[in-house]
Amino acid sequence: VERALERGLVDEASSDLSCLNGCGLVLLALPLNQLVEPKAALLQALPPEALVLDTGSVKQPVLAAWQPQLPRFVGCHPMAGTAEAGVEAGVAGLFQGRPWVITPSGQESTADLEMARALGQDLGSTVLECDPAEHDRAVAFISHMPVLVSAALLQSAAAAEPQGLLQALASSGFADTTRIGGGNPELGSLMARCNREAVQQALAAYSKALHHLAEQVEGQDWTGLQQALASAQAVRP
């Protein structure tokens, strides 16, 4: 708290929930499990007249947990961040040019949605709006499932021999491919837990694609493999 004040990140800081009294806009930047399973004390401390936004990377279970309790809750997913955590990781312009996703369930007022959009715009983000279920499916494919794909690569390489040689030869390509798999394990597990069905569907689609490539290797279909790799190259954003 002192350090956040010192760095000028905040004007006021407190871990006392009574500080929420009289707030008109609350942005819940909490670990995903506390968004999916809200603490009773926090629910009670939030003024019912406040507009409340969250920052969770999964939206359906968050909306299901909060909207019945808070009439002005709007689901929000600002997609910015670094590999760092903690108060020292706060940097100016973090949200600049990054997606700021709003996921209306249909219960929100147009005025509240407009305020959620305006907040993202003021931070320089690119504001997007989509259905909560579509959001969860999309992040399963581009974020949650890839964590597992990348982690499995680390695990299989770590079990291979000779280990010393593998480590000596691992290059920037391997480092890139394993970056997200070597990230925060609690977050990786939470994302899979809170978005389980979409992650399972994404894993099934992924396994099928990998299995097809493995079959091409086994069947020595090098023309087919090269075509498949060319199609992968073509779709890389």
Added chain:
Amino acid sequence: VERALERGLVDEASSDLSCLNGCGLVLLALPLNQLVEPKAALLQALPPEALVLDTGSVKQPVLAAWQPQLPRFVGCHPMAGTAEAGVEAGVAGLFQGRPWVITPSGQESTADLEMARALGQDLGSTVLECDPAEHDRAVAFISHMPVLVSAALLQSAAAAEPQGLLQALASSGFADTTRIGGGNPELGSLMARCNREAVQQALAAYSKALHHLAEQVEGQDWTGLQQALASAQAVRP
């Protein structure tokens, strides 16, 4: 050729094989397929008294193709390079601090191995020496198989809906994980072809690791998943 001379990359350049006449040291920097299946004209043009090194990323089939033909062939894998290709991609210091792997089969003279090492050292590389089969297994795990893992991710994400949203939300994590899968398709296919058995073994080990993570998601074993991700994080080089 003119451009290479112009850039000062070479003192002389020619596509006429007769330029090999009288050469004492030849470094074969050729596409992998031309290293695995040497062209007869090249084999004939190489002076039998020359020390010949290659740069292929697979070593057993290259050694099998060249050593019976050339008494002084030494297998070599300088692990440097960029995503760029062609004469404009040549940069000073490319090999600085990068692995320069020599893979003796046992047929080489100590003097020739020493010369191959000295070349790597002169370029500022870290010279390593290992068995050709061990080399091929190691690169299968840290380079060749990961290309397929990464390509499958691109393919499965490209087939998911809604595609526009996926592309809008794909962030640096997705870009990192799919970088090598979106690389040169001809090279990716060639690496799998020339190192098929090791790539198949690596794919089998990888699929097993991913399957285990998928089982944890399906079985909702979140403690186990978090532990698995923590172990992955711990082994990341």
